[in-house]
Every structure is written in structure tokens, then in C-alpha cells.
Amino acid sequence: MLLLMDTANIKEIKQSIEMYPIDGVTTNPSIIAKEKRDFIELLKEIRDIIGYDKMLHVQVISQKADEIVEEAKYINKEIGGNLYIKIPVIPEGIKAIKMLKGEIKTTATAVFTPQQALIAAKSGADFVAPYVNRLDNISANGIKVVSNIVKLINIYNFNTKVIAASFKNVEQIYGVCMAGAHAITVNYDMINQMIFHPMTDWSVLQFVKDWENFYGNKKIRT
Numbered sequence: 001m002l003l004l005m006d007t008a009n010i011k012e013i014k015q016s017i018e019m020y021p022i023d024g025v026t027t028n029p030s031i032i033a034k035e036k037r038d039f040i041e042l043l044k045e046i047r048d049i050i051g052y053d054k055m056l057h058v059q060v061i062s063q064k065a066d067e068i069v070e071e072a073k074y075i076n077k078e079i080g081g082n083l084y085i086k087i088p089v090i091p092e093g094i095k096a097i098k099m100l101k102g103e104i105k106t107t108a109t110a111v112f113t114p115q116q117a118l119i120a121a122k123s124g125a126d127f128v129a130p131y132v133n134r135l136d137n138i139s140a141n142g143i144k145v146v147s148n149i150v151k152l153i154n155i156y157n158f159n160t161k162v163i164a165a166s167f168k169n170v171e172q173i174y175g176v177c178m179a180g181a182h183a184i185t186v187n188y189d190m191i192n193q194m195i196f197h198p199m200t201d202w203s204v205l206q207f208v209k210d211w212e213n214f215y216g217n218k219k220i221r222t
């Protein structure tokens with residue numbers, strides 16, 4: 001199971017890498033624009049923080065296959081390392097995924113149906129990224145879509161992995177993990193929510209109280 005951070009915020013990336021078992025970072029144009037920084041400069045800083053081995057997913061802007069390929073090559077040259085180029089599953093995007101196969105790794109993004117994921121996988125995408133919360137928001141079932149994509153990938157034995165994205169609560173995250181998603185990408189709030197439980201905090205406080213009742217402020221290691 002791969003765990004990625006869906007953010008381009010330097011502080012959030014640094015903190016989550018320090019605290020949690022993070023495999024990489026995913027971005028999209030909206031996430032990047034929020035930081036109000038030079039695109040390449042920001043990505044280079046993220047690469048420096050996470051290192052060359054962790055995954056970095058960066059999305060293209062163009063909507064024509066030839067231009068998508070050019071953007072992918074440019075980002076790859078500038079940023080390098082374990083890089084995945086995110087390409088939306090429009091027809092020209094599928095064409096670009098086919099063109100990049102064997103040269104640059106790709107993540108087919110903005111996936112809303114198993115059919116889109118199937119075509120992207122058949123085209124050679126390394127990852128497909130279904131948007132769970134955006135599906136739930138249009139009264140579809142994000143977890144079911146992820147589950148069906150995982151099933152299709154297994155039926156046809158594609159090498160493609162599912163990176164479930166777009167979460168607004170931990171129940172959605174739990175659901176896609178139970179459905180066998182190979183990877184999840186979550187924002188800073190979600191990663192903290194995943195580990196939070198009021199009973200855990202209460203128990204920790206209780207342990208400390210009981211210890212102090214007998215040992216006072218004595219430490220385990222003096």
C-alpha cells in the first residue's frame with residue numbers, strides 16, 4: 001500500500017514526511033496555483049525535500065497529445081527522479097499516455113468511471129486516479145467505482161495501479177483501502193484525521209496520570 005500527500009505546501013510536506021510513512025507527493029494545477037509560486041521552482045523544492053526515490057506526480061496543462069508529451073518531457077528534464085506525469089483521461093490524454101509509454105511514467109487522472117480506467121490501463125498508464133469525493137458529491141459511489149476499477153485491473157492482469165484521490169473523510173479512505181486500492185493520496189488534514197481518535201488521547205492522558213500518581217515526575221530513563 002502506497003501513501004502519498006496530495007499537497008504542494010512545503011510546510012505540510014516537511015511535517016508529513018517527518019511524522020508519517022509517506023511514499024511521495026501528488027499535485028495538480030489547482031494545488032500548485034494555491035502556493036502562488038513559480039511552478040518549476042516549487043517542484044524542485046519539493047523534489048529536494050522528498051529526495052529522488054520518492055514518487056512525485058505532476059500534472060500537465062495542455063489538452064493536445066503532442067503538447068502534453070512536450071510538457072511531460074520538459075517536467076521530466078527539469079524535475080527528474082521518480083516522476084509520474086499526470087494526464088487527464090480525455091481522448092488526447094489517452095493518446096499522450098500511449099506515446100509516453102516506455103519513456104516517461106504516467107498517471108491517468110480525473111478518472112470518474114471504470115471504463116475510463118480500463119482504457120487508460122490498456123494504454124499503459126502506470127497509475128489511474130479515481131476521484132472519490134467528487135464522485136460522492138454527484139451522488140455516485142466513489143468507493144464502488146474504485147472497487148470496480150481494482151477488479152478490472154485484476155481480471156485483465158494490467159500492471160497499472162490504482163491511486164485513489166479526492167477524499168473529504170476517513171471513511172472514504174477506509175473504503176477504498178478495503179476495496180484494494182494500491183495507493184491513496186490524501187491532504188494534510190486527512191492524514192492527521194486518519195491517526196486521530198479521542199479515546200487514544202484519553203487513554204494516553206490516563207496512563208500519564210496513573211504513572212504520576214505513583215512515580216511523580218520520575219522519567220523511565222534518567
Ligand SMILES: O=C[C@H](O)COP(=O)(O)O
Nearest residue numbers: 006027028134165166167
Ligand atoms: O488531483 C486530484 C485531487 O486529489 C482532487 O482532490 P479534491 O477533489 O479534494 O480537489
